[in-house]
Amino acid sequence: MQIDVTKLQDWVVLRIGEARLDAHNSNELKDTIQKHLDKGDTRLVIDLSQVRFIDSSGLGALLSGYKNANLHQGKMVLAQLQPRVESMFELTRLNRVFDIFPAVEDVVHGGDA
């Protein structure tokens, strides 16, 4: 799985470079998020701008990351969702769980809200 890692102030941004997030690659995402949390990157932004398709396993991997970040006294937020991907969060009501930002840069200004 292609994931680009950058820093934005005190946030670590993981940009998923895959068009699909499904049962084939969701475990890899889950493991990558866990590794970042374990090494102390406890403020994570998941940039989903390249992801055009997500299934329930992809949603589950993100939820796992969100919960593990909370366990590490950290925070994991989502940014730049494509409309159909965002509609999956609405359908499963997970938009009530995650903080979702229109752009990665918006997290810096509102990520603690």
Place this chain on the structure above:
Amino acid sequence: MTAPDDIQVDIIVPNQTRYLSLIGNIGEAIAKELDRYQGDRETLAYHLNLVLTEAMTNAIRHAHHQDASKTVRVRIHIDQDELCIEVYDQGQGFDLEDQSLPAPDTPVEHGRGLFLIRTLMDEVEYHRGEHANVLIMRKKLS
């Protein structure tokens, strides 16, 4: 019975998640060409990709327990009024009734696949057979 403008696709793939995108993308491509559909074809395309992906994942993980010697058969049939997807598995099957959406305030990581299939398709059935089980998902086109 098959009419001249019906579309039928019948595919067998190995019991591996790497084939999810192949099957999902076939469903998506078919929906985009489906000018008999009255609604938004782009949305239908995404939803077909999703239900095919979820149904195949169920077969691979819950019915076949990732057994690489098994295969998954997917049949898509479209006539004038209806689109029907059948996903066959050769395992012990799974419980179609276990499909309620986990509550958002106590979020669990699994259990949304069948909920999505139920929500996006008009009729969903699961039949257990002697040699294979089949998940049948139907959607009205008009």
